[in-house]
Amino acid sequence: MMLGDRAVLHLALSGKHERLEKHVILNSPGDGNIGDQAMFESFVNNVSQQVIAVVKSPDAYSTDDIADKNKVAFLVLPHLIYSKFFGHYRDIWAMGRSIRGAESFSVMGADIMDGGYGVHSSMVEWNLARTIQEAGIPARILGFSWNGQANPEVIRQAQKAGRAGVRILPRDPDSLERLVKDNIEGVVQAADLVFAFPTDSSTARPDNSGEPGGNEDExxxxxxxxxxxxxxxxxxxxxxxxxxxxxxxxxxxxxxxxxxxxxxxxxxxxxxxxxxxxxxxxxxxxxxxxxxxxxxxxxxxxxxxxxxxxxxxxxxxxxxxxxxxxxxxxxxxxxxxxxxxxxxxxxxxxxxxxxxxxxxxxxxxxxxxxxxxxxxxxxxxxxxxxxxxxxx
Structure with missing residues (x-):
């Protein structure tokens, strides 16, 4: 199946096109997850150009707290990651045609790259990043964990992505050590996206007397x-x-x-x-x-x-x-x-x-x-x- 994905995506990315001055992020499923929303907002606020956010469903993410809502365009592809049938290939084609010439392609790595929450989805995301990197769009796997017990097929896909030049950014030293042990190239230490979450406030904690039932002595x-x-x-x-x-x-x-x-x-x-x-x-x-x-x-x-x-x-x-x-x-x-x-x-x-x-x-x-x-x-x-x- 990975070969079929690569063939469809290579074809979709080919042909004449203008430079697309936008960053693309492949989001986690998101809906009902504050952590995913925080990672998304952090990404949008830390890249300079407009963003195409590839999402599973139209209501998975909100732009309510993003100052420039026109900065984000959602590309809804429900079958891109979690399907193995016709809709999957249709969504791969749609994504490829939509992101040709983009500034970068990023995967919101988080918890899903080592197969701990699904081997198939992890393999698909590594394979997409590799194929897009080979097409000339810089690809990154953003701040993610690697549990050291990844499925061998997932490891092979990660190894291929690293050799292709995908920038692999584990969010903690344990994950980095495990990736290196699995002979995965292109690994650079990073941290979780949410540590770059936008805030203008001090880390000092004001009193909590305004919280429900609270007073300044509690x-x-x-x-x-x-x-x-x-x-x-x-x-x-x-x-x-x-x-x-x-x-x-x-x-x-x-x-x-x-x-x-x-x-x-x-x-x-x-x-x-x-x-x-x-x-x-x-x-x-x-x-x-x-x-x-x-x-x-x-x-x-x-x-x-x-x-x-x-x-x-x-x-x-x-x-x-x-x-x-x-x-x-x-x-x-x-x-x-x-x-x-x-x-x-x-x-x-x-x-x-x-x-x-x-x-x-x-x-x-x-x-x-x-x-x-x-x-x-x-x-x-x-x-x-x-x-x-x-x-x-």
Whole structure:
């Protein structure tokens, strides 16, 4: 199938055409995922020219928080990545004809390049990037994780893309080390796109008295309950333990969803927790997904973040707020190493509530040290994020 994709795309990209002064980004599915939206907004705000965003559905992404909405044009191709039939080839042709002569082609790599969420889709994206690079359009795989256990076919596609000159930009040192071990060329250390998320605000946290039920004497903890982790482990008792510890340490807790779609719904996970946990019923709740900018504003006002979602931890780190994050798909440990706090990454296995509670008490003893460690690494990580937007 990869040979067929290459043949169709090569033909679509061929022929006379004018230079297209636009950057193309192949987006993740997006709909119901604040992290995907944040990556998209970061890309748009960090490239100088107009953007063609290839998306699975017309309502997957919003331009509400993008200042120049005319900067973005959506190219809706529902069968490009996740189909194997006629519609797939039709969408490949449509994309090729639409992006001829573009300034660059980027894949929103994130979690999907190592096959952990689907071998076929990963192979297709590596193959598209390689073919477009060979056609003369600089191709990049933006800030992504590599779990070190990729399917052999995915590894082969990545190796071919690297040899073709695709710029491969892992978002953490663990992923870089794993890619090099898999003999993949063209690898350059970067960081997650969201560390380049647009904000004009200081990392200093104002008082949280304006938050629901809050006053200036209370500390605020933002707590995320991941629907993805909830599919793999019974986590309600673990969160009850965490919330009890936060309460004992004097925190007011706010439960915040970060992803809500049919496969992994944080809103449903929070509702389930509140049915079972007395402490969760005492907490405030954000009952729907909010925008990345609103999340950033919220975590800036927080004194602690505990999350099962990596991009919520990235927004918290960007705001200088202490964070503990549950690891999934081998993609979090390297992120926390970038900030010199590898122990703030906790595996979501039986007993993680007690492990996080112990860590919360340790952080409380020396909060200034955590602030200093995070702040001292943030500038360097933001510089690594900017690597995503360089052609070479």
């Amino acid at each position: 500390k605020l903890a933002v707590v995320n309950v991941s629907g993805l982790i909830g599919r793999k482990i019974e986590q309600d008792s673990e969160y009850e333990h965490i919330l009890q510890t936060l309460d004992a340490l004097g925190y007011r807790c706010l439960l915040l969803p970060h992803v809500s779609h049919s496969k992994a719904d944080d809103i449903a996970a929070i509702s389930k927790l509140r049915r079972k946990s007395p402490m969760a019923r005492r907490a405030d709740v954000v009952e729907a997904l909010i925008s990345p900018s609103e999340v950033l504003s919220l975590v800036r006002r927080a004194d602690m973040v505990v999350t099962g979602r990596m991009h919520l931890s990235i927004l918290a780190l960007s705001a200088g707020t202490p964070v503990i994050v549950l690891a999934t798909q081998g993609k979090v440990s390297g992120l926390m190493k970038l900030f010199g706090i590898p122990d703030h990454c906790v595996e979501p296995t039986l007993g993680f509530g007690k492990r996080i509670s112990k860590l919360l008490r340790e952080i409380e003893k020396d909060r200034s040290s955590i602030f200093d460690t995070t702040a001292s690494n943030l500038q360097a990580v933001r510089a690594l994020s900017q690597v995503n937007f360089r052609h070479r």
